[in-house]
Amino acid sequence: MTAILRVESRKLVRGTAILTGLLVMLSAFFFVVFPSIQEEAELFEEVYPEYLLDLLGIEELHTIEGFVGGYIFPFIWILLAGIYFAYVSAGMISQDVRARRMDLLLANPISRESVVLQKVAALWVPLVSLTTGMVAVLLAGATVLGEPIDPVSLAIVHLLGIPYLLVCAGIGILLSAVVDRVETAQATALVLVFAFWLVDGLSHMNPDFEWVGELTPSRYYDPSAILVHEEYALLDAGILLVAFLVLVSTAVLVFVRGDI
Amino acid sequence: MPTIEIADLTKRYGDVVANDAVTFDVESGEIFGYLGPNGAGKTTTIRLLLGLITPTSGTAEVLGADIRDRRALTEAKASIGYLPDTLGFEERLTGRQALDYFARMRGDERRDELLELFPPPLEKPIETYSAGNRRMLGIVQAFMHDPDLAILDEPTSGLDPLKQDRMHAFLEEERDAGKTIFFSSHVLSEVQRVCDRVGIIREGKLVALEEIDDLLQRSGKQVRVQLAESVEEDGFVTPEMIDVETVDATVRFTYTGESADLLEHLVQYEVEDVDIGDPQLDDIFKHYYGDEPAEAG
Numbered sequence: 001m002t003a004i005l006r007v008e009s010r011k012l013v014r015g016t017a018i019l020t021g022l023l024v025m026l027s028a029f030f031f032v033v034f035p036s037i038q039e040e041a042e043l044f045e046e047v048y049p050e051y052l053l054d055l056l057g058i059e060e061l062h063t064i065e066g067f068v069g070g071y072i073f074p075f076i077w078i079l080l081a082g083i084y085f086a087y088v089s090a091g092m093i094s095q096d097v098r099a100r101r102m103d104l105l106l107a108n109p110i111s112r113e114s115v116v117l118q119k120v121a122a123l124w125v126p127l128v129s130l131t132t133g134m135v136a137v138l139l140a141g142a143t144v145l146g147e148p149i150d151p152v153s154l155a156i157v158h159l160l161g162i163p164y165l166l167v168c169a170g171i172g173i174l175l176s177a178v179v180d181r182v183e184t185a186q187a188t189a190l191v192l193v194f195a196f197w198l199v200d201g202l203s204h205m206n207p208d209f210e211w212v213g214e215l216t217p218s219r220y221y222d223p224s225a226i227l228v229h230e231e232y233a234l235l236d237a238g239i240l241l242v243a244f245l246v247l248v249s250t251a252v253l254v255f256v257r258g259d260i
Numbered sequence: 261m262p263t264i265e266i267a268d269l270t271k272r273y274g275d276v277v278a279n280d281a282v283t284f285d286v287e288s289g290e291i292f293g294y295l296g297p298n299g300a301g302k303t304t305t306i307r308l309l310l311g312l313i314t315p316t317s318g319t320a321e322v323l324g325a326d327i328r329d330r331r332a333l334t335e336a337k338a339s340i341g342y343l344p345d346t347l348g349f350e351e352r353l354t355g356r357q358a359l360d361y362f363a364r365m366r367g368d369e370r371r372d373e374l375l376e377l378f379p380p381p382l383e384k385p386i387e388t389y390s391a392g393n394r395r396m397l398g399i400v401q402a403f404m405h406d407p408d409l410a411i412l413d414e415p416t417s418g419l420d421p422l423k424q425d426r427m428h429a430f431l432e433e434e435r436d437a438g439k440t441i442f443f444s445s446h447v448l449s450e451v452q453r454v455c456d457r458v459g460i461i462r463e464g465k466l467v468a469l470e471e472i473d474d475l476l477q478r479s480g481k482q483v484r485v486q487l488a489e490s491v492e493e494d495g496f497v498t499p500e501m502i503d504v505e506t507v508d509a510t511v512r513f514t515y516t517g518e519s520a521d522l523l524e525h526l527v528q529y530e531v532e533d534v535d536i537g538d539p540q541l542d543d544i545f546k547h548y549y550g551d552e553p554a555e556a557g
Contacts, residue, residue, distance in 0.1 A: 001365075002364075003361055003362075003364035003365050004365075006361075006364075007350060007353070007361055011350070011352070096348070099348045100344065100346045100347070100348030101348035101349070101350065102312075102348070103307070103310075103312060103342075103344045103346075103348060104342070104344060104347070104348055104349065104362075104401075106310070106311070106312060107310060107337060107340065107341075107342035107344075108337060108362065108365040108366050109334055109335060109336075109337040109338040109365065109366055110334065110337075110365055111330070111331070111334050112330070256330070257314075259312070259313040259314060260307070260312040260313060
């Protein structure tokens with residue numbers, strides 16, 4: 001019973017290849033500017049108001065760990081990859097329903113639960129590709145710059161980043177099941193992930209509103225803490241995984257009961 | 261036991277009643293025609309039968325599975341073939357890949373035999389297919405797992421006449437082999453040719469359920485006669501002619517009798533041209549099922 005998984009995985013290959021290439025290239029550009037940022041890191045940290053550094057999650061900018069955790073990951077992994085996962089997932093059900101592919105698919109002796117789960121499972125393609133690409137470019141970049149990066153922390157920062165992306169996918173798949181119009185589902189998913197990222201950053205600036213940030217998925221994934229302080233927040237990753245499971249289960253419930 | 265038992269099946273979308281207490285059975289081993297104009301609710305019934313949409317009230321059993329029981333219906337689908345009116349394939353896949361895809365979910369023991377009758381270009385991506393090729397691929401996927409019941413929604417639309425005939429012959433063979441065919445169409449002549457029994461739906465309501473022979477008698481022929489010179493209607497018109505319209509030397513009417521009698525009658529006149537065709541579905545409704553369905557207005 002993996003027919004859908006196979007076809008869905010194949011459908012994701014093209015987009016994944018483009019995304020991975022793009023994000024790897026962006027990371028490479030970041031590395032090119034790192035030496036000059038490193039020289040002026042102290043100035044940076046003095047000149048920029050503290051809230052801006054907080055907003056971007058920047059610490060220890062002069063170290064490679066601080067740079068990767070504070071610059072590359074928030075932007076590439078949390079924002080761009082997060083948006084991709086939410087956007088792609090938001091099309092998974094709604095597009096098939098719109099194009100009447102779901103009619104043919106559900107004429108098979110396959111449960112609706114299985115259809116959703118196999119579609120979500122197909123996200124292994126971008127997960128593996130993105131992780132591999134990022135590990136490769138980060139190791140290569142650190143080596144070229146002569147700034148060794150702890151391989152254990154590097155592995156953990158990717159591993160704990162996966163639940164975050166899964167939550168983004170969960171947001172997408174739920175929208176895909178709830179919203180009829182493909183465009184609405186995908187645009188909402190995209191905007192939501194961006195808004196969560198922004199709210200998480202902004203909520204640090206005002207202690208009164210800090211709690212709002214706790215509702216955003218990126219609060220539970222802190223690349224800087226992992227890379228700079230070697231703090232592995234396994235509980236936070238667990239919370240993200242639970243959130244992912246809740247989102248997918250809700251999507252399944254909605255899809256199983258709804259009309260196609 | 262009937263293969264499909266439909267009881268008071270109703271589907272509402274707000275104020276619109278797409279299916280209104282539809283009730284009928286499809287017996288095992290027959291070709292049942294589900295006839296109605298576009299938008300009458302044929303596809304709604306079919307999508308209800310497949311569990312794609314849930315009924316507002318009433319229910320149906322398909323191969324013994326209640327359509328409200330998702331698990332039972334999912335299992336029954338291993339023995340159901342479905343040809344939708346709109347064929348949503350994975351466009352990037354080639355025809356062969358699409359068939360492989362469905363085969364992994366429900367088998368394909370009859371694939372080769374079907375591809376000889378209905379051969380789409382298997383190595384090309386489906387996005388490049390013509391309407392006819394899409395339809396052929398749809399027919400192959402609907403029958404390749406040798407289903408006991410085939411549910412076909414406008415199965416010959418897009419097919420060229422040769423392939424349509426081939427499809428009709430194929431359906432008769434399947435019926436003779438004991439399979440049940442549920443066949444929706446808005447083309448009366450097609451239903452007349454292949455179906456054993458017919459249910460007629462209009463504006464969501466089942467307005468008639470009859471043996472095909474009865475329908476044939478009721479339906480009549482659409483006739484246009486071009487005479488050499490205009491004639492008196494009184495002498496020309498016989499009781500079997502209804503809805504007579506005369507313009508100059510051209511007479512149009514619906515003929516409810518035997519074709520042979522009509523030809524015998526016409527040879528008495530100087531006829532330049534005769535055109536005998538199937539009546540429009542709407543005309544049948546007008547004459548035999550009342551002009552307005554109870555719901556309308």
